[in-house]
Amino acid sequence: MTTKTATRMRQEERRKLSTKKLIKACLELADEFGMSAVTFEAIGQKAGYSRGLASQKFGSKAGLMRAVINQLHEEVARARADAHHEGMTGLEALEVFVHVHLNSLLKSSANRAYFVLFCSAIAEKSEMRELFAESHDRSKAELMELFSRGVEDGSVRKDIDVEQAALLTGSQLIGISTQSLADPNFDLERIETAFVSLIRTSYAA
Numbered sequence: 001m002t003t004k005t006a007t008r009m010r011q012e013e014r015r016k017l018s019t020k021k022l023i024k025a026c027l028e029l030a031d032e033f034g035m036s037a038v039t040f041e042a043i044g045q046k047a048g049y050s051r052g053l054a055s056q057k058f059g060s061k062a063g064l065m066r067a068v069i070n071q072l073h074e075e076v077a078r079a080r081a082d083a084h085h086e087g088m089t090g091l092e093a094l095e096v097f098v099h100v101h102l103n104s105l106l107k108s109s110a111n112r113a114y115f116v117l118f119c120s121a122i123a124e125k126s127e128m129r130e131l132f133a134e135s136h137d138r139s140k141a142e143l144m145e146l147f148s149r150g151v152e153d154g155s156v157r158k159d160i161d162v163e164q165a166a167l168l169t170g171s172q173l174i175g176i177s178t179q180s181l182a183d184p185n186f187d188l189e190r191i192e193t194a195f196v197s198l199i200r201t202s203y204a205a
Contacts, residue, residue: 021047022054023071024110026064031113035120038064065117065128069135072114076100090150091204094169095196097146101173102192105180115177136174140166150203157205165203 025046029037038061040054047054058064079100080093088096104111121128143166150156172195180186 018047018049018053019057019067020071022049022057023064023068026068027110027113030116031109035117035124038117040064062127062131065121065131068114068117069131072110073135073138075110076104079104089153089155090146090148091155091200093146093149094143094156094199094203097143098169098173098192098195098199102176102188102195105177106188112181115174115181118174119178119181136170139173140170143169147203150205154205156203160203169199 022043025043026038029042029046040058041051043064044051044054054064058067080096083096083100086093105115117128118132120126121132140163144162147156147160147162147165151158151160151162176188176191176195180188
């Protein structure tokens, strides 16, 4: 490996690390203090960098939110892969989808922060709403794939409207997630059990 190539690799590693640290700082600030605390200056300071670096990397609040959303989708995809959902029936994979989503709210401040940011975007009627709508469309597409898989493998009823089932399931998860922010005593584990039971009752073949 040439010195120039090694230098480029180290630079790329540093860029990736700084991006991850800045996104982590953004999510921690949102989880603890809300959207108003998410400024490039605060993010840079919390991550140990300058305000200029955060601004340079993301360009705008919208650019920052897009990076945050993309990273969280990647993390959820990895969690689902770790559960080996690809080898499951469609119905089993749907249950994993629900578990990963709700478990992340219990164990990850990053995922709670996502819904803090989402609710802020709605309340403030900001341009960020479009980014969250795109994010939820991605989740809807993933759910549609799981429902379709279930129809094909016989674990899900063949008479369902796949798109509507995916939209309803995703919307219910969004509602559960935002309710968990509003109520500190909200029992996510109990809700997960009830929600999985509802999915089976509604969609199992």
